[in-house]
Amino acid sequence: MIRRAVVLASLLSACVAPATTPPSRVPTETPTVGVQTGAATASPAASPLTTPVYQNAAEGYRLELPRPWRRSCNSTESQLYPASTIVSQQIFVAASERDERWGSGYPFDGVIVLVVPNPEKLPVEQWAAQGGLGFAQTPEAPVTRATLDGRPAVAAAYEGIRGEQRQDIAVTSGDRAYVVTYYLTSTDQTNVPAMKAIVGSFHLLTESERASTPTAAPLTPRSPESVADALAAGFAKKDVTALAEQLGSCVLQGSYGSDASIAPAVAYAEELRRDLAAGLAVSVSPRPLLEYGGDSRYVRSSWTRPGKTAEEVDLLLRANGDRWYWAGAVIR
Incomplete structure (x- = not known):
């Protein structure tokens, strides 16, 4: 029988797979990263001068996407992973749809928002110390205290498994943890300001903000x-x-x-x-x-x-x- 699982494994390897068994770690005492809450409201279609906003009511966050940044098709919900592993992984890139192609590595710079379960509702430092999934994926990565969206956070800068330079920052909210990452695939720093701005705009939605988010029309069933x-x-x-x-x-x-x-x-x-x-x-x-x-x-x-x-x-x-x-x- 042909090994179809090989192709599915290749597909998953093109995505940014979170580490499954990161070592325990405790943040250092000196805060080194601080990012601000994003704008309260914005609309992708409101005006050419308005920064588009990606808002995910189901997962409870939004962030601003300065043009030409957009959500990559190489994003996934939990159907590609066991439900107990991740909730959602969204990737944002500056490449156009016509230029976007993924293989076994990282063809261009990007920003990732990874949402994972936090069933014990741990504070972020405790969550990270217990091996927070998808955060600081190499043992030697130094972890620092930070803030994100005005909340306590932990941050780490390190080289990823495919040679990319990663900057992670994580927060917890209720039974979810959010790891917001930007990564560089080369020494070219051109995209760094935009990626820092996207990370800095990350905002956890309030219940009223979730409720006011327009819902997409249900998809027509198709066999x-x-x-x-x-x-x-x-x-x-x-x-x-x-x-x-x-x-x-x-x-x-x-x-x-x-x-x-x-x-x-x-x-x-x-x-x-x-x-x-x-x-x-x-x-x-x-x-x-x-x-x-x-x-x-x-x-x-x-x-x-x-x-x-x-x-x-x-x-x-x-x-x-x-x-x-x-x-x-x-x-x-």
């Missing part, structure tokens, strides 16, 4: 069978618009037994449009729907490019609640 049928019809007609309607926010590409990459749906659809225009022919077998593992399924397809041998490609389907979507293409 895996309907997605498979739409892919078969879309490829038969070379209808990229119809195919793009089946995509999730991020698309996995790779082959079994090798590294995978993920890119925003916009970039993948453009690539698909170019390939189809250049003569790519895809034949999809919408049945049977095959088990991929977890909440995933796949259907088989054959991709033929002019002058080349046909490739057998598994089309990965995943679910967001009761709405299924096309999540990737994996070469056998």
Whole structure:
């Protein structure tokens, strides 16, 4: 049997995986980091002069995103991890959707907000001393007292596991802990002011602020069978618009037994449009729907490019609640 788990592992490795067993540590006595609360209100569409705001009512925070910074498609909720491990991980980047592509490391600078359980409702220093998940992920990282959003916090600066330079700051609130990180992938400091501003704007929402946040319209349920049928019809007609309607926010590409990459749906659809225009022919077998593992399924397809041998490609389907979507293409 083909090792499909390898591709799922590659997908997860592209995300910023929190450390699972960090050592205990206690912050030093001298406070070295202090950041301020973000603006009370702002709207992404209010004015060209207004700094857009990312607000996550479900996880209880917001932060400002100066243009061109935006939420990456390589963000995740708990469905990619055990529910007891993380709650949410959002990544913010300055790269455009068309330029964003993730592999096994960090292709560009970014800001991460990691939300993890704090079931014992520990104060932040005690939480960190007990090995706070996702915070100060190397044993030698010095931990200092800090403030974030006017709250007691702990901070750490260190080199990450892939050579990136990380600056973490963490707070706790009730049964959640929040680790806000910015990281540099090179010695280029160009993005540091913007990243510090994003971290400094982090704000934990009050109950009234949560309640006043507009709620997104519920997604229309969609079965895996309907997605498979739409892919078969879309490829038969070379209808990229119809195919793009089946995509999730991020698309996995790779082959079994090798590294995978993920890119925003916009970039993948453009690539698909170019390939189809250049003569790519895809034949999809919408049945049977095959088990991929977890909440995933796949259907088989054959991709033929002019002058080349046909490739057998598994089309990965995943679910967001009761709405299924096309999540990737994996070469056998």
